[in-house]
Amino acid sequence: MANLFESQLLGGTVPLKNRIVMPPMTRTRTSEGELPTDGDIPNGMMATYYGQRAGAGLIISEVNDVDQSSHGYARIPGIHSEAQMRGWRLVTDEVHRRGGTMFMQLWHVGRLAHSSILPHGQAPVGVTAERAEGSEVFAHGPDGRLRFMPVETPRPLSTDEVSAMVDTFAKAAANARKVGFDGVELHAANGYLIEQFMNSVLNTRTDRYGGSMDNRTRFLMDIVDAVVAEFGPGRVGVRLSPFGKYGSMPADPLVEDTFLYVVEQLGRRGVAYIHLLYELLPEGNMETGVFKPRYLDHALLAKARALFPGAFIWCGGFNDRARAQDALDTGLVDLIAFGRPYIANPDLVERLKNGWPLAVADRSAYYTRNGEVGYTDFPTYRSVTLDAAAS
Numbered sequence: 447m448a449n450l451f452e453s454q455l456l457g458g459t460v461p462l463k464n465r466i467v468m469p470p471m472t473r474t475r476t477s478e479g480e481l482p483t484d485g486d487i488p489n490g491m492m493a494t495y496y497g498q499r500a501g502a503g504l505i506i507s508e509v510n511d512v513d514q515s516s517h518g519y520a521r522i523p524g525i526h527s528e529a530q531m532r533g534w535r536l537v538t539d540e541v542h543r544r545g546g547t548m549f550m551q552l553w554h555v556g557r558l559a560h561s562s563i564l565p566h567g568q569a570p571v572g573v574t575a576e577r578a579e580g581s582e583v584f585a586h587g588p589d590g591r592l593r594f595m596p597v598e599t600p601r602p603l604s605t606d607e608v609s610a611m612v613d614t615f616a617k618a619a620a621n622a623r624k625v626g627f628d629g630v631e632l633h634a635a636n637g638y639l640i641e642q643f644m645n646s647v648l649n650t651r652t653d654r655y656g657g658s659m660d661n662r663t664r665f666l667m668d669i670v671d672a673v674v675a676e677f678g679p680g681r682v683g684v685r686l687s688p689f690g691k692y693g694s695m696p697a698d699p700l701v702e703d704t705f706l707y708v709v710e711q712l713g714r715r716g717v718a719y720i721h722l723l724y725e726l727l728p729e730g731n732m733e734t735g736v737f738k739p740r741y742l743d744h745a746l747l748a749k750a751r752a753l754f755p756g757a758f759i760w761c762g763g764f765n766d767r768a769r770a771q772d773a774l775d776t777g778l779v780d781l782i783a784f785g786r787p788y789i790a791n792p793d794l795v796e797r798l799k800n801g802w803p804l805a806v807a808d809r810s811a812y813y814t815r816n817g818e819v820g821y822t823d824f825p826t827y828r829s830v831t832l833d834a835a836a837s
């Protein structure tokens with residue numbers, strides 16, 4: 447069985463120095479662009495933050511808008527403008543300088559959006575006109591202040607718009623490659639646009655993107671093909687959350703069949719890894735939502751493994767070495783992602799290796815405008831112990 451600290455050649459082409467992944471985590475530390483078309487832009491502070499965590503085998507960036515219409519939450523970066531590309535170049539340079547490997551996560555939020563932060567106050571777009579009743583996004587309230595707001599009713603994308611969106615993802619991936627990312631991860635989880643298409647209850651379309659299994663998964667597969675063509679095989683990952691209810695996703699009686707079909711198809715398309723995560727409880731929003739410790743059934747995962755030649759990443763609730771190693775020892779997964787532990791432990795790999803205690807981040811600093819506080823100011827364990835010994 448794999449050891450947590452052992453290297454791996456991801457997708458047959460990307461060398462990872464260990465099996466520890468920093469999963470995507472939105473931290474809202476972007477800067478405002480000068481022009482509205484710039485979007486929210488990455489900056490030097492973000493380069494420091496990611497560089498501090500370059501000990502991970504793989505860093506997956508916080509999520510990025512593929513275009514302006516995918517901006518479902520304020521202060522989320524993107525990769526569609528020159529300014530954003532310049533900002534991300536600072537980050538990849540710093541991560542590579544410190545010996546790390548980094549993929550960019552790409553999304554389109556679809557119906558999980560609000561007109562107050564979309565260009566020209568346009569309505570969100572979605573797979574259908576069904577609103578995500580009960581879901582909220584970080585947007586402007588009636589007084590112009592940012593707060594969590596109920597999402598609005600989406601306008602269904604036309605067939606041509608869906609095809610054009612595939613090109614938008616390809617362009618975003620090309621931009622990510624140009625600024626030095628080692629690969630991209632498609633966010634096909636948590637009720638965002640790609641998952642909206644895959645859900646057989648929500649997707650009631652009658653065009654070639656709705657109805658049959660082939661049709662419901664066509665949007666994801668077309669994007670995968672286009673993005674793999676940009677990056678080459680072995681450099682594209684896909685995040686999935688089957689059974690997840692976040693984003694007001696309806697329970698889908700076909701979820702298991704869809705999951706196994708998608709896994710098999712992704713394998714045929716040269717996808718490097720599938721990233722599986724905890725179920726996010728539907729209540730609340732990004733700030734108050736709770737991650738529910740529910741794993742995919744081992745028997746189902748074993749079936750998926752037999753269908754997919756690439757790697758599986760398991761994410762959710764890992765906060766010590768023993769549990770992570772136990773998960774690897776099941777033989778069902780290849781890499782373990784530590785989300786919240788990475789917030790307060792930039793030197794997580796060293797801490798796990800040496801059995802040093804983990805620091806715990808205060809949740810209030812997850813998504814704030816407080817700059818470095820609760821972001822880049824967590825010390826390494828070594829610096830704390832050495833400092834203490836020296837004083």
Ligand SMILES: Cc1cc2nc3c(=O)[nH]c(=O)nc-3n(C[C@H](O)[C@H](O)[C@H](O)COP(=O)(O)O)c2cc1C
Pocket residue numbers: 469470471472473507508509551633685723724737761762763764783784785786787812813
């Ligand atoms: C502050 C924060 C921001 C997150 N942002 C994203 C994101 O941008 N994209 C995504 O796919 N998941 C996001 N997640 C989910 C994490 O990637 C991960 O699945 C979750 O934290 C559970 O793993 P953990 O128990 O190791 O923290 C976020 C989680 C947290 C705590």
